[in-house]
Structure formats: C-alpha cells, structure tokens
Amino acid sequence: MNFEELFKKAYEAVEKGELQKAEELYKQCLELNPVPEIWNNLGNVYRRMERNARAIECYQKAIELSKGYAPAYVNLASALLNLERYDNAKLLLLRAIQIGMKDQRITAMLIVCHLALQEFIEAVELYTLNMNDTTLIEELNEYGVLEKLESLRREWKKP
C-alpha cells in the first residue's frame, strides 16, 4: 500500500473505533512519510486509547517537524489540560493563537486554564468578549465552568 492508501485506511479505522489497527497504520504511514499531520493523528489515537504520555510524545514530534503546525499545539494543550497542567496548557494555547489558529474550543480551554490558575480577570475578560458565541458556551458548559464564570462576571459588574 502506498502512503495515501495507508492514511485513508487509518482514518477509516479511527472512525470505526479500531484504534489498535489505526495505530499500526499510522506507524506505517510514518515510515513512508513522517509528516506532522500523521504524528498529530497518531497522538489523537493514543489519547482515545487513554495513553496520554504516548500522545504527548506524538504531538511534540509533530511540533518538532513543523513549528507552525497549530493543531499539534492545541492537541498537546488539551492533553495537558486533562492532566491538570494548566500553566503549560495555557502557554501552548496562546502559542496556537499566535500562529493563527482561531477556534472557540481554544478560547474555552484558555478560559478553563485562567480559572484554574486563579487568573480571574483574564478569564472573565475573555468570556465577556466571546459570550455570544454558542459553541463557546457549550464548550464551557461541558467543562463545568459556566456557572462560575457567570457569577464572577456578575461580581465584576457590581461596582
């Protein structure tokens, strides 16, 4: 199989939830063409397998291959967020934004990091600026921080 065929099959395996097969196929892809996208996808497979350390390694490899490959920064930040390494996750998210990545998922993660790091002013400012976006609200709701943000915002408005 050539690279394109392997990639297609790996993608399909992920869709079907055949994660071990996807892992093997992505590894074969890497042997043929070690591009950041494949490392990133392999990282995503490991995350679904709850193998966080391996996932982090893969995202790092993706960034090492292309310093401007923003999805790897976001995925790495997301993995670190799950591990409650908020300070590192925050830096990576800011870096992804700097590279040009625009996504309310990133904003939501950034707000979560600010809250965890007790940077309430930054969290509320970012929330207030984007609170009309339904995707952001859904994301924040999923993280379970929406109520806290609303109460902080109300406190903030009082004076």
Add this chain to the structure above:
Amino acid sequence: MKKTLCLLVIVIISTAIFPIINEEQARELFSQALSLWYEGDVIKARSLMDEALSGLIYVSDIPEFWFFTSKIDIDMRAVEKAQEDLKTILVISPGKSEVLSVLKEIETLQKPLEFSTPTVFNELITFSGFQKGTEYFYTPNAVAFLGDSLVIADRANKRLILTREGNYQIFKTNITPNSLSISPSGQLYIAGDGKLFEYDLENQSEKIIYEGMVNPILAGFDRIGRLWGADVDRVFVYDGKSVSFSYLDDFSIINDIELTPYGFWILDVMKNQLNYFDFSFKKIKSYSSYNAWSFEVSIHSDPIIITKDEKLAVILEDGLHEFCQLPSGTVAFEYLYPYLILMNWKQNTVSIQPMKSQEPVLVKIDSLAFENDNINLSVRVENVFGETIPYVKDFLEVREGGGPVFFNAVVTHEKLQWLKADQGFFEKTLPFIKRGAAYGILFQDLPDNWRRTDIVTLRGKNAKIFTSSPANDFVILSGGAGLVSSPVDLWQIVWKITFARRKPLPSEITPVTVQMRFGDELYSDTIYYTRGLIK
C-alpha cells in the same frame, strides 16, 4: 701590596663611573618608572626599576618596589617571574592584601576552574515592601542591578521600584513586568504581556522593541551585547536592531532561561529537564530539573534551584547538592554574582545575601590621575571570568598611604576600543597596551603563541580576546567571547573613584589601594603616586 692597591684603584674608578644608587635616587627612579608605566612605556619603566633595585632602597620601600616591579613584569608577560617575586614580598611583608590578591588571581587563572560549593554569607540588606505606611511592592518577581541601585519589578502593581541608599522611587509601567535585564551600557529592558520593552528611567518612557510573543522571559546580555530570552518553545536574541527567534531541535516548554559564558541553560517544564546548549544551539547536556519552576546558574555554570523544602541546591552530574536553607515564603530568587537575591511574598521583602565560592574577585585600578587637589581612579571589579560585578559601592574601601579615605564612586560606561589582531599580537602588542581603557581584539582564529599566563596580563590591561571560532577557556577567562563575526560596539562598567589628596604628602611613594571585602575575604589592588608625579 701592589695587587691590593690595584684592586682599590679599580673599585674607586668603578664607583666613580658607576656610582651606587642611594635610597633617594632609587625613589627618584621609581617615580620616573611610575610615570613611564602610566604612559604605557613598560620597557623603559622596567629598565629604570632594574636600575633602582640594583642600589640601596629604604627597607620600608622594599615591598612597594617589588610589587610595582611585579606589576610591570605581569604587563610584559613575565607572569611566572612576577609570581616568584610576589611570594618573596610575602616573606618580608606577610599578609599584604594586594600581593595576596594578585597571587590568588595568578594561581586561579593558570589552571581550569574547579568547582567548590558556594557559601551564603549573612544578609547584606533587606528591602521591605512597606515603608512608612506606603506600599512600594507587593509581589516582587524580578530584580536587576543598575549601578549602585537595585530595580525591583512588582507584577501585581505593574511597577518598578528603584532602591538607592535606602530610598525608594516608583516607576509605573503599562505592562506587567515579568522579567528584567540591564545592558552593559545601562539600559533597562522589561519583558511582560508578550512584549519586550526598553524602559527609560530618566524620562519614565517605554519603547516597544517587540510585541506578539506569548510569555517572554529574559536571560540577560551575552558578552557581545545581545539580549537573550525565551518565549514558550523558542529562544530569541535581540542584537540592538531586531529580534530573531530560533527553535531548539527538541520541543520544549521553556519556563526559564539563563546564560553562561559558553552557552545557555533552559528549563523545560514539559519534560522536567534542564538542558544546556552552546551558542550554536548544539545541546551539550541534560539534567533532571527536580520539578523546579525557575533556576539560576552558579559561577561554574551549574544550575541552582529552590527545592520543595525551600533549600538552595546546585545540580551537578551526580545529582542534587543542597547547600542552604532559605527563609520560609521565598517564592523567587535571582543570582547576580556574587549576590543571592531572595524575593519573599510572605514577609513582603527582597533581601540581598552575598554568595560565592572560593574563586577570587579581581579588583583592578586601571588609572590614577590628578585633578586639582583630587585624585581620580578608574576601577574595575570583576569576577574570575572577567564579568563586571555590580553593586559594589558599599563593599569598596579606598586607602591612601595606608589610611582610609572618604571617596565618591560613580558608575561610568567605558566603550571598548578594538585593536588590530595579528599573529604577533601576544609578543609585540600585548606588553605595550596602555592601561586605562577597555580593549577588544578579534581574531579569526586564535594564534598558537598564547600562554595560559597571558590571561593575567590581559586581565590587568583590560584587554578581551574575541574569536570568530567557538570560544575556549583562554578567550572566556580574558572576558571575551567566541563566534564573533565582526567588531561591535561594546560597553563596560568602570567605577570612577574620586577623593581629596592628603596633604602633606603621606610619604614619598604613596600607595593608593582599592579593596573589596566579602566576609573574611579581602581583594585589592594598589598603585602609587609620588611627589615627582604630582609635579
């Protein structure tokens, strides 16, 4: 009988032709030699001292004659000879501090520097965030020395506090000052809020150097005047014109960065590692960071961290070596050799404690000049690697004719003069470089005819060696650097010390000593003036 008469005649004739120099004549020769030495004519100065030493010398003058001759010998690259003579002086005059200082310098610079555990001395000064009911700082997070002042950054209050002789001065900043650095020419740089600023304390104005970073952290200035720092996963360098970024081969989240004379350390909080790179970004070594979130480097270029138990520890190849318990509440620290600066949020203080190992401090009087009834001295205080030691004013003592004097000391910035580098530099040029200025010599490749002892001569004359190739110990110990492509504008801190000349003249040959005291350690240099020189 005839033979005896003949001999007597010969003695009388030779005494008439070559009269024995008496004590006063020897002093006159010393004075002439001193004048020539100040002018840079070391050969004539040495010849006059030879003549002076061949005759009679007052017993009290002997140490001064020998010390001065040794200084000339060091200037002329005869360091080993000077070393022997200096040891002899100690037999006559044991404990003479300037002699001990030069001997320790020669012994240290002649061999590779050996690691020794630093000693933390008693607290020198503590700055409190609250003074007379006023809050000056609340979250001190970065500090830097500016001449005889300490600049404290207060992140929460977005301000800088300049402390000088017990007084505080507040400077408001528009950004959160996370990191500070001061250039050798005295400019203050601040990093924070994704930006790099130059801050003018005189006009209280900020100039943006670069914006659009995520989390810039400053490491400091290298030996060719470039400001180094890091921003998340990349290292940046500001050369005075533009900021350039470089990525390291391995992905890292850089939480701190520090410079050494040979390269830089980064703290990778992603992998909990401290990684050391040379200036060509080649990774040299990697240590565990022991979960530190910031670090400093020792004079030996080893990382120093605060452990979970609030202890200071140096990280070496064989692991962690704790050496000092810190006061509770110390959240951040800086090590600006030889000062350990502790930032305590619990007590809301910033305190300075000297911290050094056994390596000497070099005090060098580069020039002595008369101005009306005053004497002006140019003085350098450097670490063993030829880097200026800041904040020394309170440690300095000046003695004239053996007695202490009141003096005024101000920081000046001396611009480096570039000298021609050729194959004959060490033999033909170095001995004749005139004292009193700062010099740089840039070699494409260092010629083979240098000697390790030349470092002593170079340091005495304030001449730094630079090369286009990577630096070796010789280059670094001279105060220079490697990987330099062309001469650049470089500045050096020099103290201008002024004091009123004592009248009447304390002695025909008056020693002027500048000394620096650290605990039990005393480092000094002595030069002289004479009645003839005043005239």
